[in-house]
Amino acid sequence: MPGALPAGGYFTLANPSSKPVTLIAAQSPACGSLMLHMTHNMSGMVHMMPVEKVDVPAGGSFEFKPGGYHLMCMEPKALKPGTNIPVTLKFADGSTVTVSFAVKNATGK
Ligand SMILES: [Cu+2]
Incomplete structure (x- = not known):
């Protein structure tokens, strides 16, 4: 990702449990703030x-x-294609899950 352009994150959230879950927020030390968006x-x-x-x-x-x-x-702070950043997902029940996101440039590399 060039410079300080906002970066989009894509993933699939799977819920193997028997209860519905609600994602309410996300944060990462690699981002000033991490927002949930829809296009x-x-x-x-x-x-x-x-x-x-x-x-x-x-x-x-x-x-x-x-x-x-x-x-x-x-x-974004120093996102380098080819590296991974930790992202913490927060859920409505108070639980959190930290996952690793691969950083890719605009062409998917
Ligand atoms: Cu957006």
């Missing part, structure tokens, strides 16, 4: 909107992908 396409104009939460049904999964939901890394 929404209105008559050819692409907007991004912050979202407050993402529900994942019991036994289901939720896909964050280009053109849809994503994590937005604002004020």
Whole structure:
């Protein structure tokens, strides 16, 4: 990711448990702030909107992908393609999960 451009994060959130979970926030030491966003396409104009939460049904999964939901890394700090950054996902029940995100440039490398 060049310079200080915001970076998008895409992943699939799988919920193997028997209860629905709700993702409410994310943070990473590599980002000034990490926001939940969705992309929404209105008559050819692409907007991004912050979202407050993402529900994942019991036994289901939720896909964050280009053109849809994503994590937005604002004020990224020294993101280098080829490295990994830790991202902590926070859920409505108070639990957190820390996962590793691979940093890729705009061409997916
Ligand atoms: Cu965004």
